Amino acid sequence: MxxxxxxxxxxxxxxxxxxxxxxxxxxxxxxxxxxxxxxxxxxxxxxxxxxxxxxxxxxxxxxxxxxxxxxxxxxxxxxxxxxxxxxxxxxxxxxxxxxxxxxxxxxxxxxxxxxxxxxxxxxxxxxxxxxxxxxxxxxxxxxxxxxxxxxxxxxxxxxxxxxxxxxAPLAVYGDYLLFSEEGQNRIMLNIGGIANFTFLPGDLDTTRIFSTDVGPGNTLMDAYIQSRFPDRFFDADSELALSGTANDGLVAALLDHPFFEQGFPKTTGPELFNLAYLEQAQQRSGTAQLSPADVMASLNQFSAISICNALKRTLGAERFEVFLSGGGMHNPLLIRNIEQRLTGVVIRDTAELGVSPDAKEAVLFATLANECLVGDKLDFGPGKMRIPSVHMGKISLPE
Ligand SMILES: Nc1ncnc2c1ncn2[C@@H]1O[C@H](COP(=O)(O)OP(=O)(O)OP(=O)(O)O)[C@@H](O)[C@H]1O
Ligand SMILES: CC(=O)N[C@H]1[C@@H]2OC[C@@H](O2)[C@@H](O)[C@@H]1O[C@H](C)C(=O)O
CATH class of the missing domain: 3.30.420.40 (ATPase, nucleotide binding domain)
Structure with a gap:
């Protein structure tokens, strides 16, 4: 051999x-x-x-x-x-x-x-x-x-x-293996460039589990601040957004896209949510002259609303707990905007489940590799949630 x-x-x-x-x-x-x-x-x-x-x-x-x-x-x-x-x-x-x-x-x-x-x-x-x-x-x-x-x-x-x-999202496999808990409906919400979440039902029914992108997390905020302030990579601690006011017309125009009507699961990226997307929304809402602070406050609110709409659509009246991860959880205004729209929902982060929220995605890929090397087949049902029951990863050998 x-x-x-x-x-x-x-x-x-x-x-x-x-x-x-x-x-x-x-x-x-x-x-x-x-x-x-x-x-x-x-x-x-x-x-x-x-x-x-x-x-x-x-x-x-x-x-x-x-x-x-x-x-x-x-x-x-x-x-x-x-x-x-x-x-x-x-x-x-x-x-x-x-x-x-x-x-x-x-x-x-x-x-x-x-x-x-x-x-x-x-x-x-x-x-x-x-x-x-x-x-x-x-x-x-x-x-x-x-x-x-x-x-x-x-x-x-x-x-x-x-x-x-x-x-994508591949998070669903690792989220299920590491964070499912009988008797507790969990939402694993990752706010990276793109925001996505995994729904883990408390009845552990693998045919109900799914993972989906919901729209921009930080990507538009990052792209906008980088275009206006070349020395700033992101809106650290929401400084710029906190100095402005969200414009309802612009937020409504940003939310007005068929992607948000599409059912779950779905995926997206900066190929759609980019500066051209913002410019078009500004033109449609007559907000091209808005100050950078007001644009940033609007983008922040846009991300929060699209995330909360997606969660509400998934769970209706069911009780659930949210576990956050990803860089967006360090954006205080974004989290405040989310909390205001999810009253009564317990929001924590994955550190409470033993995995640092900043490390979570890297840990999830390590989990995929562990499954590829030693796992048995995982069964996510007949495929309507588009979670194929396969192992992933191509193996490269050093010699
Ligand atoms: N203190 C902070 N204040 C505001 N935003 C922050 C802060 N710290 C991190 N961020 C945001 O988090 C982003 C990085 O997030 P993360 O590392 O989760 O993204 P990613 O892994 O590239 O995304 P994806 O999940 O799309 O793959 C930064 O670009 C910034 O927008
Ligand atoms: C194509 C791609 O790289 N998608 C990423 C990206 O970043 C967040 C979101 O968009 C998600 O769909 C995915 O990453 C995570 C880790 C996933 O696959 O679950």
Whole structure:
């Protein structure tokens, strides 16, 4: 037998596996690196987060990624080069973190790499007859495996689409395995660039579970402040939004898009929710002259309302608890806007469930890798929630 196959068998047979989860989302702030230990699999998974860091991207790297990010036309040579470059760059960041944590690469069984999404094209967005749902993450796993010496699982989203999903949200698998609780309806709400949530019913009925994007979390706020104030990457502590007033006309125009009428589950990205989307809404509502502070307050309220509308639509009169994660939970006005619209709902964060909210997505990808290596088939029913019962991740070997 090829000794690499034996290596995989050994990893699968271990009682405790060490897996590094990586996430680099639409915000392009940096690479989330979570060093996790797993015991068990499936609904008997226990995860211990040993270390976590978000390694900020250099401004040069951000510029390079932005040049090919969520644009319909890009330089194809740049895409080709960046596929290899992102893989190597991520490998360097992993090696540096391991060194800092004083962990030898040989102690790590696998890396779960999300890669960098550069385009997400669900059929509902591209609307091209005969073309499937599609998505593209770059940062090839072979580069990571060879540069770190660690078995790497990557490119998780293609299998999801191949088996009937939309390529996202994948959070549903890990949310179900790690956070389901009998007798408690839970909403796992992640506010990253795009906001999404997973509904975990207290009756543990896997055919009712689903995960969906709901619209922008931070992406429009980030894009707007970056365009107006080049030295500011996001509206830290809602400073700009708090100095303005939300404009009802602009908020209504922002909410006026067929995406919000579409049923669940659905996915989206900055391919739709971008500065052109904002400009069109400003034109339609006659608010092109609004001050930056008022625009930011409106964008903040827009994200909050679209999130709350989606939650109310899902749960009606059912009681539920919300567990937050993602960078948006650090935006105080956004959270206040959400709380005001969800009166009586308990809102906490995933730290109360043992996983740091900033690390959650990286931990979820590590969980996907653990399932791919050792899990049994998970059954999410006949497919109407578009959660295919498959294992995801392509395996790259270091040698
Ligand atoms: N103190 C803060 N005040 C306001 N906003 C904040 C703060 N800290 C983080 N954020 C927001 O969180 C964003 C980063 O969030 P996160 O890392 O969850 O995004 P991501 O992983 O790229 O997103 P996605 O879930 O779309 O993949 C920042 O760009 C910013 O908008
Ligand atoms: C295509 C893509 O990268 N989608 C991301 C993005 O970031 C948030 C939202 O949009 C979600 O659909 C997804 O990530 C999370 C981790 C997911 O798949 O569950």
């Amino acid at each position: 090829n000794k690499n196959m034996q290596r995989l068998v050994n990893i699968a047979g271990k009682e405790r596996r060490t897996i590094i989860g990586l996430m680099s989302g639409t915000s392009l702030d940096g690479l989330d690196i979570a060093l996790c230990d797993f015991v068990g699999h499936g609904t008997h998974t226990s995860v211990f987060l040993r270390a976590f860091t978000t390694t900020p991207y250099s401004s040069e790297f951000k510029k390079q990624v932005k040049s090919i990010f969520s644009k319909r036309q890009v330089d194809l040579e740049s895409v080709c080069l960046m596929n290899a470059y992102v893989g190597r760059y991520h490998a360097d960041l992993i090696n540096a973190s391991l060194k800092q944590w004083q962990v030898e690469p040989s102690e790590v069984d696998a890396i779960a790499s999300h890669g960098q999404t550069i385009y997400h094209a669900p059929a509902s967005l591209h609307k091209i007859d005969g073309m499937p749902d599609a998505t593209l993450q770059i940062g090839d796993g072979d580069h990571i495996a060879v540069k770190t010496g660690i078995v790497t699982l990557s490119d998780f989203r293609q299998k999801h689409i191949a088996a009937g999903g939309e390529g």
